[in-house]
Amino acid sequence: MKSEINAIFPTPVYITKCRNFSKKEISFVNKIKKKVSKNFGNSVSKDSYILNNKNFNKLKKELLIYVNDYFNTIIVPRNNIKPYITQSWLNYTNEGQFHHLHEHANSIVSGVLYIDADKSNDQIMFNKKKSSDIKINTDQYNLFNSTSWNFKIETGDLIMFPSTLNHKVDYKKGKNTRISLAFNVFVKGKIGNKNELTELIL
Numbered sequence: 001m002k003s004e005i006n007a008i009f010p011t012p013v014y015i016t017k018c019r020n021f022s023k024k025e026i027s028f029v030n031k032i033k034k035k036v037s038k039n040f041g042n043s044v045s046k047d048s049y050i051l052n053n054k055n056f057n058k059l060k061k062e063l064l065i066y067v068n069d070y071f072n073t074i075i076v077p078r079n080n081i082k083p084y085i086t087q088s089w090l091n092y093t094n095e096g097q098f099h100h101l102h103e104h105a106n107s108i109v110s111g112v113l114y115i116d117a118d119k120s121n122d123q124i125m126f127n128k129k130k131s132s133d134i135k136i137n138t139d140q141y142n143l144f145n146s147t148s149w150n151f152k153i154e155t156g157d158l159i160m161f162p163s164t165l166n167h168k169v170d171y172k173k174g175k176n177t178r179i180s181l182a183f184n185v186f187v188k189g190k191i192g193n194k195n196e197l198t199e200l201i202l
Contacts, residue, residue, distance in 0.1 A: 007143065012074045013126065014160040015151065016066060018113055021059075028055040029115055029179060032090055041098040042169075045090040051183060052088075060085065063113065063158070067185055070109060070160050081189035081202075083109070088183035090115075099169035101127060107163035107184035114180050119154035121174035126151075127166040160185075 021029075032050070036043040047053065051060040067083050086107065093099060104110040112124065128147045138145050151159065161167070163184060172178055192198030 005144075011126075011162065011165060012070075013151070013165075014066075014070050014074065014158075016158050018062070018066070018156050018158040020156060021115060025055060025059065026115075028053070029090060033092055033177070033179075036090075036092060039091070040100045042091060042093040042172075043097075044092070048087045048089045050088050050090055050181065051085055060088075063111070063183070066158055066160065067109065067111070077191075079190045081187045081191060083185050083187050086184045086186050088181065091178075091180045091182060093169060093172045093178040093180075095172050095175060098171045101166055101168040103166050104163040104184050107186060109160055109185040110163040110165075110182065111158060111160040111185070112180050112182050114153050114155055114157045114178075116176055116179040117153045117155050117157065118174050118176050118178075119152050121172070121176075122154070122178050123150045123152045123170075124159060125149070125168050125170060126161070127168065129164075129166055 032045050032047070033043075035046055037046050050056065051063070064083075064085065067085065071077060071081075071083050091099065114122070126149050143149070153159065169178070186202075188202050190199065190201045192200050
């Protein structure tokens with residue numbers, strides 16, 4: 001039987017390879033590791049504007065290039081808006097630890113850059129906010145019938161997605177400390193339309 005299946009209203013998950021990290025950046029990340037706050041399941045840097053640190057000046061500029069590519073490719077804004085990174089922080093997850101299911105409020109796009117990750121063990125899981133009221137067991141999961149989806153990740157990977165998308169990290173396997181730099185993105189400029197009474201100047 002010949003048929004056509006179209007995926008309408010898909011949720012974008014932008015994945016790219018960023019780059020290798022300098023010795024200076026790695027040294028800074030390891031230094032921060034000694035000054036963290038306990039999160040629900042793992043640890044997080046006390047500095048929640050970590051990309052404003054001078055040690056990450058170059059990295060922040062590079063991340064903004066990817067952020068702009070996300071907006072220009074996926075959102076394709078009509079008005080002249082400028083996306084910018086708001087908060088940013090480091091996550092440290094050791095063997096047996098996890099990162100609880102969550103989303104990012106007061107943000108349009110969120111990103112995760114992996115500074116230390118092992119593809120054989122490390123992954124990020126995304127979850128649907130609401131499952132169907134009818135449950136039909138399946139023999140083979142795909143993008144249409146799944147309520148969660150995993151992506152294996154490794155050092156240097158950058159993932160960006162709508163901030164409303166639920167995500168988590170299951171219990172960490174492997175001996176490495178999984179280190180990620182998470183950040184949120186908002187915009188400056190005019191969004192909406194004056195005639196439609198939806199105009200908002202930020």
